[in-house]
Amino acid sequence: MRYILRNLGFYLLAFWASITLNFMLPRFMPGDPVSRMFARSQSQMQPEQIDQLRRLFGLDHRPMWQQYLDYVKDVCTGHMGISISRFPTPVSEVIASQIGWTLLLGGTALVIAVVIGNLLGILAAWRRGGVLDSVFPPLLVFAGSFPYFWLAMGALYLFGMTLGWFPMRHAFDVGFSPDLSWAFLSNAASHLVLPALTIVLVSIGGWMLGMRNTMIATVAEDYITMAEAKGLSPSRIMFRYAARNAMLPSVTNFGMALGFVVGGALLTEVVFAYPGVGFQLLAAVQGLDYPLMQGIFLTITAAVLVANFLVDLVHVRLDPRVRVR
Amino acid sequence: MMAPAAATRAPLLSVRGLTKDFRMGGLFSRDRHRALNAVDVDIPHGRIVALVGESGSGKSTLARCLARLEQPSSGQVLLDGEDVLRTQKRGASRAYRSTVQMVFQDPFGSLNPVHRVEHFLRRALLVHGRPAGEDELRELITTVGLTEDMLESYPHELSGGQRQRVAIARALAVDPRLVLADEPTSMLDVSVRIGILNLMRRLRDEHGISLLYITHDLASARYVADTTQVLFAGELVEGGDSLALMDRPAHPYTQLLLSAVPDPERTEGYDPVLRAGLRAAVLTPESCPYEDEGTCSRTEPVRHTVGEDDGQPHWVRCHLYAPATPTARRVLTAATPEVENV
Amino acid sequence: SGTGTNAAGDTSGDQLLTIPREDFATFTRNFNPFAPSQVVAPLTTQAIYEAMLVYNPANGKATPWLATSWETSADGRTVTFTLRDGVKWSDGKPLTAEDVAYTFALQKKLLGGYEYLKSAKAEGADKVVFSLTKPYSPGLFELGKQVIVPRHVWEKVKDPAKDTNPNPVGTGPYTKVANFQSQSYELRRNPEYWQPKKQQIAGIRVLGFSGNDSANLAFVNGEADWTQSFIPDVQKSFVDKDPKHNAYWYPRTGSMVEWTMNTTKAPFDDPKVRKALSQAVDRDSVTEVGMNGYTEPADCTGLSGGYDAWRDAALAASCTWTKHDAVAAGKALDEAGYPKGSDGRRKLKSGKPFTFDISVGSASSDWLSVANIIKQNLAEVGVTAHVKSPDWAAVVSGYETGDYDTGIVWSDNGATPFQFYRTTMGTESVKPVGTKTVSNYHRFGDKKADRLLNEFAAAPDEAGQKAKVDALQKLFAEDAPVVPLFPGPEWGAYTDIRFTGWPTADNPYATLTNRGDTTVLVLTSLKPVKNRQH
């Protein structure tokens, strides 16, 4: 319990840090975002809107600490301002409409990559020198060396355009509206295939190698020898004894990887015009929608932090040793 | 064969009321763990003082405090009468370092694997502004019983015993008056341990160096040390001339330690029942024997002198100890009549 | 509806006209015509709301739309529009002159503009009288193209500037919003449309994309009918895929693209230098390579293709400073006092090397190529240029405050050359360095031009205007306030597999823009292809 509370404290601190970072970015970066935004919209903004933006970016003349307090209060109550590029929708609404797709894409890709990667890693370590162990690692490392977006584009043109096997963009075909019908779900699934596949392809090698290496270290532990000496069956030793322990670092990495997956999903979403927050973030960047950018960044950070906290909880369940710490 | 008692002089190093608390937990934690509690030790000139105790009793902590690797929480360390903790607040001075040196437990860990043997000795000499020519190095390395060609070796090319000798040579390079040796033999093969012990004796006898020999092996303490101190859960519980102390241990903990040493020559092996009794007397209360309500009060025990006071008094701190019943067995039977079936 | 299948090949007759928008990653259900243009859902001012007239730059004609006729008073201070009879809002209420008057009042209140407009008053049910503060002939088309909103709806809206108007009421052909998703939505027929015969298509579907690349991909793949995004090598990547059905038409009616120089800085304050640098530019290569051959070189009148009727062809043919001639350019620079140094590089009068930046927004890849070609051309005459490509916002903010050397910029475009010349040479548009401006980034003004412009505005007829424009062209050729490069092509490409009746070079009843004033003309001309085996 103490452990969990301490971690919670840490995550709150981390969140506070990212809020602060967000607060400081427009204030300490060179250039004046409002005038850039203003330039962009070519005087289509109301003076009061401009004033509001200036306040939003700290160009008003209230003392810094007061701006800061207001900012923190706003963020904590979910007020992240009004999106410029999707005026007058509040930033929170824009994000709410899209975070689901990112979670779907990132989550699916992550789970697939983790499960398959770890399984491969376990098997490779278990059968050292086998086909799995000698062929897969370099292959997957090579696949992982490609930039996300490059593989995504390659897949898009190969499987989407040339072969026409999968849809090339969006989360579902035009004409559908999201519901729980089989037609919609299967359509959404087919749209998920290519983006998820490219993320999996890039990230799976890391999981496999990581698992393989910890597994090899684990297999050398005395308790594995002991389990063997006890006459347990190989599968029992492999999963209940070795993999169970080797998984622990993977679990922590899982949390850390969430951030990377969001990053990978971002580039992939852009290529596939997948309507997630990553895609929206780029749109916000292109539209110089600073409030939306910041909102998305904060949301992603918060999501990653929450996910990490959950991972910690799982870790506590899986590893009895951290419970008392 | 013992060195003549030089006990009339003031001790080289005196420790008074040394206490060390470790902070546990993270940034904001207030938990403390007391590793040493009000320890008093004197290390006379040219003597070997053994510090024995079980694992976790605080032996290394004491050594590290004296080597100024840890900052004690309170207490005094008097070197030639000067309280170095007060005068050198921000870490030890060069002078202190050139007086007090340390040899570590693990010779595999105490030599940086990326450097040659020569480097360790040369650095020690240079840091303390001493000439570091070939001759000096050669002299050092031969003092500890190694050959000159080993100067060119990397640590991994040496055996454990040889490494420990290099570590000792490094300590000697600064011409110290006190060497703290923290279990210098426990990581070595049994067959070479005795060589290191003999080297320690030689340093005392030939170079007049004082040594604090930390160990959990009572037999070796008896073999090298002039006096022995017993540390238990961060407190000194018994001390005195090594031979006298081991012949007539007064504290139940010392007795327990002694009884546990395997010795094929022992005429009558310790009776298991007796051993259980000792254990119960010493170890059952969670961390400190004072808290055993029936026999020990919650106050600190007083220091009793065992036997005659001859300049190196054999003393004990224990509620169970009654001056009239100096032998081990009497202490126990008196104290623990009901624990026989534990 | 909404089978969700690929639009390609649907020729049931109920197929939707599919328009990809490369500039909208996602849509907001905002059909407020007063909202900023990058926010309001596409087609709001094309399919939902209509204007009183539609001016078509491709043929220079104005088509009466919600108004049947208009009239400018003799003193040029009043304009009267007569509204069409029988036009209804999509909620069934009739369009009245009050609606028009209200619209202008609202527009002025919310967004400003129309500085020359004193008042707009309804006169009877079908007449609207606009009183101007001064004779101002360019105002006619500006007023005419304002889209009209229903008073009875907007009156009730609390904050018209921020309202999202999710269920718009308009007079346009397609006003019913359907199936709104963040990446697509549909507009269906207005049941009350005043030209029901022209509502031949079942509806319009708009798709959102994050950029040219993905939008083009969908288009080339046959998933959309009509695009206006930049397609690299359109012949090869689009037309050649299905030459029978695929076509593009890029009339040069967009605004003139210029190489703008900061005339407040030496040596750009010297017209001789501007002309010499202009002469160094190989416009053929710029248009052929940089612009994919989609346009042609500009001449020294600075007038875009939309003003061909105004152009002084003789002048255009005679002047040399827009024709590539590196030798002449070098000589001109020598004479202007910028001789080559021993290293082959020219020096400024201050003794510093003749180097400067060309700023282009990083998103405009075609213009970046243009800038790079110019850089290469300049190197040949001993002038060093650096292409700087931060994002557009940074570039524009440099232009606005006057903190830049040179850049590639669009110019203002209107129904007449008036606006163009006003913002390239009129002193009234010149702001001092440091003060923001939204036009005349080169900060050049000529009193002579002011006079001509005022006379143009007051001219009662086209003949009078033409004389002034001739004079303005001469002045432009003389001053070279900016270096015109090429008229911006109005990109447009379509496939007639599913719909026919597109405007073409042979039948320029509109341009091929799907986001401009003439779009409504196309929407009311297209016919679906029915039941064709594919």
Place this chain on the structure above:
Amino acid sequence: MTVPSHRTASPHRPVPSREPVLDVRNLRVEYGGDGRSVVGADNVSFTIGAGEIFGLAGESGCGKSTVANAVMRLLKPPAQITAGSILFDGRDVLAMDPRELRAFRWREIAMVFQSAMNSLNPVLTIGEQIGDIFTTHERMRKRRARARSGELLELVGIDPARLKAYPHQLSGGMRQRVVIAMAVALKPTLLIMDEPTTALDVVVQQEIMAQIGDLQRELGFSVLFITHDISLMVELSHRMGVMYGGRLVELAAAKELFAQPLHPYTQALMNAFPPLTGPRVELTGLADTPRTEHGCGFHAHCPDDRSDCSTNIPDLREVAAGRFVARTGGGAR
């Protein structure tokens, strides 16, 4: 050099039968690394009788664990048994297939590993780990297995409530006792104990050894006891072997060996433990010369010039009944 006189064995020890339970003959184990190979054990032969405690002593790295692991067939690549035979109750251990092997392990030979800290799985409870043995070997139900596990814990003096504990929640001594409880769970014929107490305190160590003694008397299994602490070994075992550099250099009844070590290495070992009683006597110990291809490491200390053993440790010779020593020269020196 003084060799202290010795005392007779303590009266508790039962007299073992002479029928061998384990018969190891000419065992050779090689560790084949990258091209090079290290000999872990060479030409090791010994037997253990029923109910006998056999000690194997020697310095670190001399091959004690290698022999133990070979007996259990736990050696993993790059280790390879390249010669010799291991017979257990007349069965060839080296010829067993994986299924036979699984059934053989723990039921016939159980093992207590060098350090208890690492031989328990940190993420499973003690109960689960003990229970595993019963569910695997006896096909017991979980509930039954738990009950049996509780009994086992009581046997080694741990509260059965601790079945729910994780290894890190127990002290080192308790963990070691858990491992011992696991080792005797199936009442094996032979128990291998590979330095079972090196990581423990002297006090705890003593207790554990006493406990093992009790169990051995109660259950009557044979023990292969491995340590480098020769005093401990002499105190505990009936017969013992001393290993050096992968070879057995001396093999004899424990008391005899203690009383009169014949091999110089054994002598050095005996000399390495200062006594707890009597006057302080100067001891010597052994030169720490590493063993290389050019010297066995202590050849310099051999009293006679033995050129043949400077590179090679000679084979064991029986110098008296039941007394073997790896020396080329005559009897005691």
Place this chain on the structure above:
Amino acid sequence: MSVLDSRTEPAAPRTAPPDADAPKAPRARAGLLRSLLANRKALFGAVVLVLFVLLALLAPLIAPGDPSKINSLGAGAPSASHPLGTTAKGQDVLALTLWGARSSLLVGFSVGIAATALAVLVGMASAYFGRLVDDVLSLVTNIFLLVPGVPLLVILAAFMPPGTTTVILVLVVTGWAGSARVLRAQAKSIRGKDFVAASVVTGERAVRIMFREILPNMASVVMTTLLGCVIFGIGAQAGLEFLGLGDASVVSWGTNLYWAGNDGALMTGAWWVFVPSGLCIALVAFALAMVNYAVDEITNPRLRARRPRTATKKG
């Protein structure tokens, strides 16, 4: 009176030096390099890397002139005069790729070195000074580690004026934390070793202990993090530039891909414009990963893939 033990005189002068490569692998840096060259993976990686560095350095010789010079219209398939074809603007793809290597490698290695240096400093200070310094630094590190990198990258890049310096700066800011954590853990474990305490007792100064005693022992970890950071740098730069957040007028692999996308290279079937830069990124990253992999194997021999041997008897 003292009794010298028998080892005062060396028993047997060692005639032969001990095995240079004794089982306990020499940790010295020279040893690491030598082992690296003996490892096939590392050799492959090193050869590829050296090749790319050479090509980048020789770009002005192999493909003289401005690589982004616009020559003609329309992409051309690979041919004798343009071995990798030309882009839609007639630029030689080979020249673009070669010149692109310069910027990409420069940014990659700058980011790698800067981020690793930062990480070394943080990790070392954290480990050496411990306590409050450690608590604070590792808190900061963990926060940076948790804050999702790519979005932060995008945001920073959006706020800052574009250019290579910005890209490097932004990548260092977002890339150092992971390495710092690894290095801190490693430095901490080495800090806990007795030889560090021994140096303190000898009287060495903090800076010397950090850089002469601790750092050399981390050579392999520093190397792996360095290589990891370089991979990150190259990949992230390409990503940023692909999104249009870099400096589009610089020739690098990322901008090449950006232009390829912009010019619709794949749509027009000009795969040769799209493939080389992506493949180069992958190859360099792969080569670096292989070297890394090899370093791992050398420092941890257990990880080495084993060739199955025909074992006569298995234990």
